[in-house]
Amino acid sequence: MLSVWALEGIPEIVPGDDLVALIASAARGELQGGDIVVVTSKIVSKAEGRIVAADDREDAITAETVRVVATRETPNGGRTRIVQNRLGMVSAAAGVDASNTPEGTVLLLPVDPDASARAIASGLRTLLGAEIGVIVTDTLGRAWREGQTDSAIGAAGVHVFEDLRGQTDAEGRPLVVTMPCVADEIASAADLVKGKASQRPVAVVRGRADLVGPLDLPGARSIVRPLERDMFRLGADEAYAEGFAAGRASA
């Protein structure tokens, strides 16, 4: 049985807030060993002071971008930019968020979400004397599928993959290629109770204590597919244009 619930009573977060204390207080003594605390990156960014003045969200996106993957005009004359950020993550708008922030400011992603997760997990473990896992989430679009799902961009003290590669199916054959990204599945489960418009940025997932472990387990960075293994490192239009130019030059 998996239980997932949102914590009530997390206040509006401002720079310098102690997320460990606020989460422990909102949990009212309910957290126990094996629980996984799922924290929306937005409040991690706010606590870490990642709110910056920006008259133009587009400039902020450019500043956060390491590599442009694909660009498309939107029907209203804007642009959708799918980019890779410093963390290696591919997402729309490099995680730059202009919702739920004061006018004239934008919120950037945490500098190192795995480190943020580790700090929260370490703090909760010390404060509560219980082995807690932490996942920091962001809302990501997907290739080929409409809509978004919450995914893990930071993780500490929790296995991000369930490695079935040593296991066999019911016929005794190895389950060679299956490696469920349980961190992303936990992030998605938590989103079902957190909501987007509400002020419930923290959820607890209980029932997969087997996934909780030492703080030095690989973080969410290990979910990012390396560029050399990535068949979709460029949008189709962008790759075609590169190929066209090279073909023309070679003729």
Add this chain to the structure above:
Amino acid sequence: MLSVWALEGIPEIVPGDDLVALIASAARGELQGGDIVVVTSKIVSKAEGRIVAADDREDAITAETVRVVATRETPNGGRTRIVQNRLGMVSAAAGVDASNTPEGTVLLLPVDPDASARAIASGLRTLLGAEIGVIVTDTLGRAWREGQTDSAIGAAGVHVFEDLRGQTDAEGRPLVVTMPCVADEIASAADLVKGKASQRPVAVVRGRADLVGPLDLPGARSIVRPLERDMFRLGADEAYAEGFAAGRASA
């Protein structure tokens, strides 16, 4: 509070099995209105007799493929093929499954997973007199991220998107672009209790009765992004090669 659990006692499924009766029996009277039953496509395919003789899984994949999106050699000399199938879905191997099937056979996806979901939901509603939603899942890889997550390939009686487009954030600005794909998030949550190697192909998600509705709500087909809106309709290498050939011819 969201509760997610797997049903125990679903037997090995064979063609012609009555999934409605088997699910209702395994649920032992526990299902209630607003519950969402999440069914692994593998048992839907088996009940529908989608197991076919195939000496070569590669031939079966070719037969199921409408359009090749990307291909890559694997280190062991095989090939990974990302393809679009008749349902519009982009996935590895067109959903052709050679695990958990007798030697010399493969399992194809259900012909119409939305129709399969509708038949199960309709049957459960009639049998139990309760408004049940149904999601049929498959395990899908993703662009840019390692590992797989379970996603919705069929749905009935459940909203596949949570439409927040009319809502506003805490500052009163519209949440214009956010459209969480709750069907995929529910599929992921269910995978956390079903496991891959175990014989627990059905889970129940309780706590989001607000997402359950009429049987004629749009199905999982509506999650598939139309080709003309898809920035990743071809792999980067494939698009580059097409562009190169066209550029060379144009010079």
